[in-house]
Amino acid sequence: KQEVTQIPAALSVPEGENLVLNCSFTDSAIYNLQWFRQDPGKGLTSLLLIQSSQREQTSGRLNASLDKSSGRSTLYIAASQPGDSATYLCALRGGSQGNLIFGKGTKLSVKP
């Protein structure tokens, strides 16, 4: 059974710092992996989608990488801002299943 783990569960950094959020999974037979952002009391906003054949995706200050062989993905946020404060969720679609399996998320706080 696929399991997705996100470490750390919470992270607090000063504004301007570069940071990395980690996601690990137990079964490398994935179809794609998606990073989401969730603000308190809100829905999920898609940030980046990486297909299994890809190594990384970039959008603005965000860069997501995927290493299937080691069962890891990272989300790199450059020059963090207070507006980046949110919970970041990693989710993956298995090779045979159509549904997303989520990690518990990392709650990020960027202090001014």
Place this chain on the structure above:
Amino acid sequence: DAGVIQSPRHEVTEMGQEVTLRCKPISGHNSLFWYRQTMMRGLELLIYFNNNVPIDDSGMPEDRFSAKMPNASFSTLKIQPSEPRDSAVYFCASSLDRGKRGYTFGSGTRLTVV
């Protein structure tokens, strides 16, 4: 596109009452998913449909929960009778081709059963 639309945004009901949550997927998407989010368990899949047909309902917690997708543009999740432990945020998501191109989530329905 207006995205995935869920209603109501908030629902407060008394234990034992029937609750119906609604979802309109993105036009053209052929897969629809219902998730539940709680502090303890995070996001869990309840059921998903492909081309209006239920594919996997193994996440539906009990017979009190039922979901339908009568057409490509509408789905309901019904809880009857509701219980306090059903209190959670329920999300609907849609995608093309079972998520091969990613998923789009609605804003969720926050359900409180008192």
